[in-house]
Structure formats: C-alpha cells, structure tokens
Amino acid sequence: MSTNGAAKLGTAVVTGASSGIGKVYAERLAKKGYDxxxxxxxxxxxxxxxxxxxxxxGIQVKTHVADLENAAQLENVAKAIAEDDQITLLVNNAGTIFNGLLDGVTVAQLYTLVNLNILALTRLAMAVLPGFKSRNRGALVNIGSVLGFDGYPYAPIYGGTKAYVQNLSLALQAELAGTEIVVQLVAPAATVSEIWDTSGFPLSNIDPKLVMSTEDMVDAALVGLERREKVTAPSVQDDHAVTKYLDAGSALFVASQQTGKPAPRYTN
Ligand SMILES: NC(=O)c1ccc[n+]([C@@H]2O[C@H](COP(=O)([O-])OP(=O)(O)OC[C@H]3O[C@@H](n4cnc5c(N)ncnc54)[C@H](OP(=O)(O)O)[C@@H]3O)[C@@H](O)[C@H]2O)c1
Incomplete structure (x- = not known):
C-alpha cells in the first residue's frame, strides 16, 4: 500500500492504460494517491x-497484460478484479475505432469493436460491481464518446458501441441510485491519442481547434467525477445541453408507456 493516502483512496483499475486517455488517467490517479x-x-x-x-x-502499481478481446484473458482480468477488495475505481477505458461506412468494415473489425468496446467493458463492470455493492463504495467510469449521442454514418458500429456504453451507464445509475456508488459516463469528442493512427481517419484531418488535449479531457472528466456528474462531455460548452438531451430521452421513454395502442398517425 502506498504511503501518500492510497489507504483511503484504494486501488484504481485503468484498462487501456498503455497510451492516450488511459495513460493520463493512470498519471492523474497516481498523483491523487491511488494505487x-x-x-x-x-x-x-x-x-x-x-x-x-x-x-x-510512491504508490503501488500492478500491471496485468491482457488482450481484452480474448475471452480467457478477459476472464482472468475479471477474476482478479472481482477478488480484490481494495479496488474503489474502475476506469473502463480500453476501446478502439475503425472509421468508414458500414460496407467498409471487415468482419474482424466488427468482432473487435463489439468484443472490446461492449463485451469487455460490460464484463469488467460486472466483475467490480458486486464488491462495490457489498462495501457500498466505489466508482465506475465508462468511457463512451460523443458519437454515442447521434447516428454518425462514418463510424456506425463504433457509434453503436458507444451508444451502448451510454445506455448501460444510465441503467446502472438508475439501479444504483440511493447508494454511494458512482457511475459516470465520459463522452469525449476528438482527443489527441494513438487511436487515430489505426482508425482509418488520421487526426491531421480534423481542424486542430476542435481537438482536445488528452490531459484536458481527463482533467475535465475527473472534475465531473468529483461532482458526481452522470454524464461528462468535456467539449460541450452549453451547461444545459447534456441535461436537455438526457431529459428528452427519458420523456420519450415515458411517452412510450402510456398505452399499448399504436398512435393515431399509424392508423389508416
Ligand atoms: N481519442 C479520441 O478522440 C476519443 C474520443 C472519444 C472516445 N474515445 C475513447 O477513449 C478510449 C481510449 O482511447 P484513446 O483515444 O486513448 O486511444 P488509444 O491511445 O489507442 O488507447 C487505447 C487503449 O486501449 C488499449 N487496448 C486496445 N485494444 C485492446 C485490447 N484488445 N485489449 C486490451 N487493451 C486494449 C490500448 O493498449 P494496448 O494496445 O497496449 O493493448 C490502449 O492502451 C476508447 O474507449 C475510445 O473509444 C477516444
């Protein structure tokens, strides 16, 4: 156990910690005193x-080398996480993207996107939450994307996986309401990282003014976490835009539950 406060903070798990956003999370959390x-x-x-x-x-750092697309390796990570009662934070960050229209996506890329962005993220959430619940303490940070807010045609599966991350996060927030467990969805827009190198759409194609530094993104997300924000979208400048979006989704769901009959517009 580290000497600078980690006894209180516990251990943070960061997936995809070898580069980009995950690496900066690791640095920032280390600075705060997490193991x-x-x-x-x-x-x-x-x-x-x-x-x-x-x-x-002066913190304790363990590493777990694993390909989270591989079912057996994912289970090993899940087991390690489930058994470690020092864990107080999971940053579910590992993810990837392939840009392009649906007919340009290979079957292998489809499996990668679903297995990493959806399956692994969910499995690790399932691994950590029982311990959080039994201790009534813990934070789950799911890294989504602004592409989960809308149907963007040039990353259809990726956008879909991030919409899933959003929906899962909102559902867990509802499930855990009234507990001390925090679930945060972080939805970055374009952020500097290596993800662009293999995405099929280099970062140089984007106006640099629209690209956030990795450090700014993570620092903003950590401010959101401290404030127990449910959805943190660092690049969205309008304070109310996220709330309006979430409220519209909730209102639409409620509106769908009023009657079992088709709306008049669907009757001839
Ligand atoms: N950068 C952006 O503009 C942006 C915008 C919105 C959302 N995001 C999201 O942010 C998250 C982090 O991405 P990033 O931008 O920081 O990209 P990145 O620099 O490419 O980092 C991705 C991380 O995931 C790990 N990873 C990839 N495949 C893996 C696998 N099969 N098993 C285990 N780990 C794996 C990588 O490590 P190894 O290669 O060492 O395994 C790396 O540490 C992703 O979920 C991404 O969708 C990024």
Whole structure:
C-alpha cells in the first residue's frame, strides 16, 4: 500500500492504460494517491508507466497484460478484479475505432469493436460491481464518446458501441441510485491519442481547434467525477445541453408507456 493516502483512496483499475486517455488517467490517479492496476496488451509500455509512477508518487502499481478481446484473458482480468477488495475505481477505458461506412468494415473489425468496446467493458463492470455493492463504495467510469449521442454514418458500429456504453451507464445509475456508488459516463469528442493512427481517419484531418488535449479531457472528466456528474462531455460548452438531451430521452421513454395502442398517425 502506498504511503501518500492510497489507504483511503484504494486501488484504481485503468484498462487501456498503455497510451492516450488511459495513460493520463493512470498519471492523474497516481498523483491523487491511488494505487493502480493497469491493464493493456503492451507489456513494455505498462512496465515503463509502472516504473515512472512508482518512482514519482510512491504508490503501488500492478500491471496485468491482457488482450481484452480474448475471452480467457478477459476472464482472468475479471477474476482478479472481482477478488480484490481494495479496488474503489474502475476506469473502463480500453476501446478502439475503425472509421468508414458500414460496407467498409471487415468482419474482424466488427468482432473487435463489439468484443472490446461492449463485451469487455460490460464484463469488467460486472466483475467490480458486486464488491462495490457489498462495501457500498466505489466508482465506475465508462468511457463512451460523443458519437454515442447521434447516428454518425462514418463510424456506425463504433457509434453503436458507444451508444451502448451510454445506455448501460444510465441503467446502472438508475439501479444504483440511493447508494454511494458512482457511475459516470465520459463522452469525449476528438482527443489527441494513438487511436487515430489505426482508425482509418488520421487526426491531421480534423481542424486542430476542435481537438482536445488528452490531459484536458481527463482533467475535465475527473472534475465531473468529483461532482458526481452522470454524464461528462468535456467539449460541450452549453451547461444545459447534456441535461436537455438526457431529459428528452427519458420523456420519450415515458411517452412510450402510456398505452399499448399504436398512435393515431399509424392508423389508416
Ligand atoms: N481519442 C479520441 O478522440 C476519443 C474520443 C472519444 C472516445 N474515445 C475513447 O477513449 C478510449 C481510449 O482511447 P484513446 O483515444 O486513448 O486511444 P488509444 O491511445 O489507442 O488507447 C487505447 C487503449 O486501449 C488499449 N487496448 C486496445 N485494444 C485492446 C485490447 N484488445 N485489449 C486490451 N487493451 C486494449 C490500448 O493498449 P494496448 O494496445 O497496449 O493493448 C490502449 O492502451 C476508447 O474507449 C475510445 O473509444 C477516444
């Protein structure tokens, strides 16, 4: 256990901690005094991060090298998380994107997107929540995307996976209302990271004025977490836009529950 306050904060698990947003989460959480469990495939990267953060902040850092698309490796991570009662925070961050219209997506890419962005994220949430519930303490941060807010044609499966992350997060928030457990959806817009290198749409195609630094994104998300915000969309400037969007979704759901009959517009 670290000497600078982690006894109180506990251990944060960050998936996809070897680069980009996950790496900055690891750095920021280390600075706050969390011990860390870092998950990704690239062992060399995780080892270097572990070395730096241990030296700099005197915290405990464990690494778990795993391909979260692989069912057996995912189960190993899930088991490790479920058994560790020191875990107080899971940043469900590992994810990937392939840009392009649906007919440009390969079957292998479809499996990657669903297995990583949906299945692994959900499995790890399932692993951590029973412990959070029994201790009535913990935070689950799910990294979604602004592409989950709308049907954007150039990343249809990715957008769909992030809409799933949003819906799952909202459902868990409803389930856990009245507890001390926090579930936050973070919805970044374009943010500097390596994800763009393999996405089929390099970051250089985007107006730099519209791209957020990785540090700004994570810092804003952590402010949102401290405020127990349900949905944090750092690039959305209108304070009320997210609430209006969520309220519209809730109102539409309620409106769908008034009668079992088709609305008059569907009758001839
Ligand atoms: N950057 C943006 O503009 C943006 C915008 C909205 C949402 N997001 C979301 O932010 C999250 C983080 O992405 P990023 O932008 O920081 O991209 P990134 O730099 O490419 O980071 C992705 C992380 O996920 C890990 N990862 C990828 N495939 C994995 C697998 N099969 N098993 C285990 N780990 C895996 C990678 O590590 P290894 O390669 O070492 O496994 C890496 O650490 C993603 O969920 C992404 O959808 C990003």
């Amino acid at each position: 860390l469990l870092l998950v990704a495939r690239r062992a060399d990267r995780l080892d270097a991060i572990k070395h730096d953060l241990t030296q700099q902040y």
